[in-house]
Amino acid sequence: MIAPVIQDSIRVLQTQGYKVTKPRRQVLGVLEEAQKSLSPYDIQRILRQRGKYLNHVTIYRILHLFCRLNLAHKVLSAGGFVKCVLDKKEGCHRFLICRCCGTLQEFADDELCQHEKKLAQNSGFHTEYHLSESLGICSDCSKKQ
Amino acid sequence: MIAPVIQDSIRVLQTQGYKVTKPRRQVLGVLEEAQKSLSPYDIQRILRQRGKYLNHVTIYRILHLFCRLNLAHKVLSAGGFVKCVLDKKEGCHRFLICRCCGTLQEFADDELCQHEKKLAQNSGFHTEYHLSESLGICSDCSKKQ
DNA sequence: TGCTAATTGCAACAATATTACAATTAACCT
DNA sequence: AGGTTAATTGTAATATTGTTGCAATTAGCA
Incomplete structure (x- = not known):
């Protein structure tokens, strides 16, 4: 399988x-x-x-x-x-990384991507690729504590 | 000075x-x-x-x-x-990086940070630190081309 | 099955990062 | 200002990570 x-x-x-x-x-x-x-x-x-x-x-x-x-x-x-588990048509990657267990999950949010690009555009910057990493504690680890 | x-x-x-x-x-x-x-x-x-x-x-x-x-x-x-040129009270870092000239600028957007954290929170993830990098072309370089 | 371009292995090396310990120095004290 | 001390830096040795050129192998195709 x-x-x-x-x-x-x-x-x-x-x-x-x-x-x-x-x-x-x-x-x-x-x-x-x-x-x-x-x-x-x-x-x-x-x-x-x-x-x-x-x-x-x-x-x-x-x-x-x-x-x-x-x-x-x-x-x-x-x-x-x-x-990567998600399609990256937007060239936008978002990850949640747990600093306890190291587990990593990928998530998508088109709206957020668009907003982020627009903000950059305001200062004349054209975004081709975007990366977002959030470091913190996942639900499993916070329950254990 | x-x-x-x-x-x-x-x-x-x-x-x-x-x-x-x-x-x-x-x-x-x-x-x-x-x-x-x-x-x-x-x-x-x-x-x-x-x-x-x-x-x-x-x-x-x-x-x-x-x-x-x-x-x-x-x-x-x-x-x-x-x-870093900005205060990072929110533990949130945003950078625009030009893949032509390598120039890097830092920018802040509290609203975006809050939104991003909230989204993570929805899946039980508590964000302590956030990193955002946008790779693309800066205004100077796009003018030159 | 055999052909061929793409891919992998190998060897050597280059770049990046860490550790333990000795030498130095910034900050504090009269 | 000069002496003291804990913090910081330098040194040396080593570990880890990443790259390159070239020979050997293999996936995909006829």
């Missing part, structure tokens, strides 16, 4: 003329399972635990490709890469 | 019980002059050109401190550190 997010990502690779290789599928899988952001070396470690070896250079190249294709995204607050 | 932003930063250091050392003043100065984000090694290079040598370890430590005190900020889209 392959997750739909991965199916979609594979379709993107194909339609853009990129090969669907074993390493790419493996990285997609690891990113999809993780509910948090992973560094390239994290991904390597996880795969190695499963007896699969990928060279770190390969992982870097795959992650760069995924980011270019909007299949993954780099986050600053968590210092790694995440699998 | 010392820039007011630096004066303010020095005051923050003092009131928080940190020493106002030569290295800290130098890093503050370099960050303030730059209209774009600088990596720790960028800062070292710039100072060296002026005949001032700072160890990179020192620069890292200073930058960490500045970030903790909200005097500087790390940006993902530009991959370096910037001097």
Whole structure:
């Protein structure tokens, strides 16, 4: 059973003329399972635990490709890469990152995006890409405390 | 003539019980002059050109401190550190970064911050810190083209 | 199945970041 | 002003992260 997010990502690779290789599928899988952001070396470690070896250079190249294709995204607050689950037609990425458990969720809000772009436009700035990260405590962690 | 932003930063250091050392003043100065984000090694290079040598370890430590005190900020889209010019009472940082000239401007919008926090709150997430980066083209660069 | 361009692995290296400990210095005190 | 001390910086060594060129491999296609 392959997750739909991965199916979609594979379709993107194909339609853009990129090969669907074993390493790419493996990285997609690891990113999809993780509910948090992973560094390239994290991904390597996880795969190695499963007896699969990928060279770190390969992982870097795959992650760069995924980011270019909007299949993954780099986050600053968590210092790694995440699998994107939402379409990014607006070039707008929003993440909620829990500083307790590291869990990361992606959310979308078109209105907010538009508003943000408009504000920038007011000072003559044309936005091509927008990134928003909120660092805090998720509902699960705040319940536990 | 010392820039007011630096004066303010020095005051923050003092009131928080940190020493106002030569290295800290130098890093503050370099960050303030730059209209774009600088990596720790960028800062070292710039100072060296002026005949001032700072160890990179020192620069890292200073930058960490500045970030903790909200005097500087790390940006993902530009991959370096910037001097903050606005008060960050809300723990909310917004930057416009030009992908042509690298220029970076900080802006504030309380309403946007509140709205963003509220949206997160709807899914039980409590925001402590928020980061927003818009990558695009500044007015100067779009005129030139 | 064989061909070919795309992709991966490898090796070497470059850049970035951290740690422990010794040397220095800013801020405070008479 | 000069001495004291805790905070800060420098040094050295090391760890981590990221990049490049080139040879080996493989996915996708005829």
